[in-house]
Amino acid sequence: MKISLVGLSGCGKTSIYSTTFGGMTPLEVKDLGPTVMYEVKSHNYLGIQVSLWDFGGQEKYRESYLETPKLLANTAILIFVLDLHHPENFNLANEYFNNVYSAIKEQDGDPLVKIFYHKYDTEDYAEAALEENLKKAKQLPFIVKYSPREYITSIYRQEELSDIIKQFLIADFEELKKSVESAQEYLSKLNSKIIITDVNGNVITHNIEGFATGIQLREDLREYIFACNVLRENFLTSESAFFSASSDVKKLKVHIFSYVLTVLIMMDEQEPADPPESIQELLKEMELFAELLIEMSSEE
Numbered sequence: 001m002k003i004s005l006v007g008l009s010g011c012g013k014t015s016i017y018s019t020t021f022g023g024m025t026p027l028e029v030k031d032l033g034p035t036v037m038y039e040v041k042s043h044n045y046l047g048i049q050v051s052l053w054d055f056g057g058q059e060k061y062r063e064s065y066l067e068t069p070k071l072l073a074n075t076a077i078l079i080f081v082l083d084l085h086h087p088e089n090f091n092l093a094n095e096y097f098n099n100v101y102s103a104i105k106e107q108d109g110d111p112l113v114k115i116f117y118h119k120y121d122t123e124d125y126a127e128a129a130l131e132e133n134l135k136k137a138k139q140l141p142f143i144v145k146y147s148p149r150e151y152i153t154s155i156y157r158q159e160e161l162s163d164i165i166k167q168f169l170i171a172d173f174e175e176l177k178k179s180v181e182s183a184q185e186y187l188s189k190l191n192s193k194i195i196i197t198d199v200n201g202n203v204i205t206h207n208i209e210g211f212a213t214g215i216q217l218r219e220d221l222r223e224y225i226f227a228c229n230v231l232r233e234n235f236l237t238s239e240s241a242f243f244s245a246s247s248d249v250k251k252l253k254v255h256i257f258s259y260v261l262t263v264l265i266m267m268d269e270q271e272p273a274d275p276p277e278s279i280q281e282l283l284k285e286m287e288l289f290a291e292l293l294i295e296m297s298s299e300e
């Protein structure tokens with residue numbers, strides 16, 4: 001699946017990528033330089049092959065894409081990023097969108113168009129102006145003409161931004177969506193801190209703050225999963241496996257199902273333990289989810 005991130009220079013495309021898939025915090029992206037030409041990043045999310053094209057927005061590059069529209073071909077999802085902190089560029093952005101959209105159409109493309117009203121935050125910006133700009137943005141001719149799906153985004157709401165992108169990725173897979181929802185439902189009822197990821201460390205869902213940087217699982221836990229997965233593969237030589245680590249006060253359990261899915265369960269002495277049956281139910285459900293993922297990837 002090709003996702004193209006398009007917008008004027010400095011509107012926040014690379015920051016969006018970096019804080020969702022790239023494991024960076026909003027603070028870390030402050031020093032990003034402008035993207036030279038375009039960058040393609042490939043990810044495997046739940047067995048879905050995603051290639052994210054980050055099209056640098058400086059004028060010379062914008063012109064070059066329009067001269068070589070093949071670069072934009074096969075875009076399944078076009079995310080157009082509009083910078084709410086720079087209303088003076090709205091008209092130019094409108095023109096750029098029209099050109100990019102025509103270029104994709106010329107390549108027989110029919111992308112799903114999503115608009116991000118981005119930098120919806122008051123980090124170095126006045127609140128009153130922000131609302132005004134949002135109102136103005138919504139009236140831009142290309143928005144009125146194409147009525148794209150609209151999202152109000154900010155890298156300072158990293159979790160929400162990641163959820164938006166995760167939704168795009170699984171939108172075409174009804175069964176996956178159901179499994180993710182059912183996982184969320186279980187998690188909301190349990191006291192244990194639980195994170196469900198794929199073996200690449202992509203977070204699918206969780207019920208704790210601070211253990212993920214966007215779609216990426218926290219680094220120490222990610223490394224632990226990788227290590228467990230290597231042991232599963234080479235030492236246990238089984239499709240599924242279970243690992244456990246504990247200190248006097250904390251317990252960490254890692255379940256790997258059918259090569260692909262990981263359930264991390266963290267338990268604290270201070271918190272009331274969940275009934276073992278509830279945890280078993282969740283695990284059973286996740287085992288089925290893993291089988292579904294395997295089926296999906298073998299169908300491709």
Ligand SMILES: Nc1nc2c(ncn2[C@@H]2O[C@H](COP(=O)(O)OP(=O)(O)OP(=O)(O)O)[C@@H](O)[C@H]2O)c(=O)[nH]1
Pocket residue numbers: 007008009010011012013014015016029030031032033034035036055056057058118119120121122123124153154155156
């Ligand atoms: N306040 C705020 N600043 C943001 C947000 N997203 C990005 N920025 C800042 O905007 C600046 C430019 O971000 P980039 O991601 O490099 O912009 P870009 O669209 O990739 O620019 P080009 O590569 O030149 O096309 C950085 O200093 C970011 O910190 C946001 O949601 N809110």
Ligand SMILES: [Mg+2]
Pocket residue numbers: 013014015033034035054056057
């Ligand atoms: Mg960039």
